[in-house]
Amino acid sequence: AIQLTQSPSSLSASVGDKVTITCRASQGIYSALAWYQQRPGKPPKLLIYDVSTLERGVPSRFSGSGSGTDFTLTISGLQPEDFATYYCQQFTDFLLSFGGGTKVEIK
Amino acid sequence: EVQLLESGGGLVQLGGSLRLSCVASGFSFRNYGMNWVRQAPGKGLEWVAGISDTGGSAFYADSVKGRFTISRDNFKNTLYLQINSLRAGDTAFYYCGKDLLGAVPYLDSWGQGTLVTVSS
Numbered sequence: 001a002i003q004l005t006q007s008p009s010s011l012s013a014s015v016g017d018k019v020t021i022t023c024r025a026s027q028g029i030y031s032a033l034a035w036y037q038q039r040p041g042k043p044p045k046l047l048i049y050d051v052s053t054l055e056r057g058v059p060s061r062f063s064g065s066g067s068g069t070d071f072t073l074t075i076s077g078l079q080p081e082d083f084a085t086y087y088c089q090q091f092t093d094f095l096l097s098f099g100g101g102t103k104v105e106i107k
Numbered sequence: 108e109v110q111l112l113e114s115g116g117g118l119v120q121l122g123g124s125l126r127l128s129c130v131a132s133g134f135s136f137r138n139y140g141m142n143w144v145r146q147a148p149g150k151g152l153e154w155v156a157g158i159s160d161t162g163g164s165a166f167y168a169d170s171v172k173g174r175f176t177i178s179r180d181n182f183k184n185t186l187y188l189q190i191n192s193l194r195a196g197d198t199a200f201y202y203c204g205k206d207l208l209g210a211v212p213y214l215d216s217w218g219q220g221t222l223v224t225v226s227s
Binding site: 101 | 214
């Protein structure tokens with residue numbers, strides 16, 4: 001099974017900061033990668049799929065990039081509601097896996 | 108509006124069995140693949156199983172293969188997860204999630220989750 005490694009596992013940032021989260025796959029996954037946001041006590045919310053396609057209703061300050069094994073989620077201009085945990089997810093041959101998560105905390 | 112409502116969780120003894128349900132509404136259930144994802148308290152997300160729109164194909168994480176069975180009833184708009192031989196490591200919130208597109212497993216809608224607690 002393909003493993004996804006996220007870094008960092010946590011970070012502290014201030015409102016207005018630019019934040020970058022990295023997701024590395026154990027083997028190439030083409031463009032089958034998504035990003036989710038999870039706030040405490042809530043289910044995950046899909047933000048981005050196919051590496052860089054923004055889900056409907058997701059603010060444009062969120063963006064995704066990458067290819068092969070290395071992918072990034074960028075939040076340009078962190079807002080108070082963005083403090084949450086973020087997960088990457090891939091699928092290959094209908095088997096899914098998630099990264100370990102990155103918790104974005106208020107500095 | 109898409110709604111997914113899980114049920115069936117609870118306190119279960121080690122080695123026991125449980126069947127989780129997820130009732131779907133607000134979309135054409137029979138046209139979408141569905142998945143179960145679990146999250147141990149304070150931990151990350153773990154995909155456990157997925158099923159095609161017709162129910163003809165099912166997929167499992169290695170960690171649950173042979174103990175978990177995913178199924179669906181497209182007449183009742185309901186997804187199921189049968190869990191056998193429960194282990195302490197199965198303690199988690201179990202979420203059902205809907206594929207973004209018919210057979211593309213990005214999960215664009217999630218239920219609120221049902222908690223399974225395995226006791227010894």
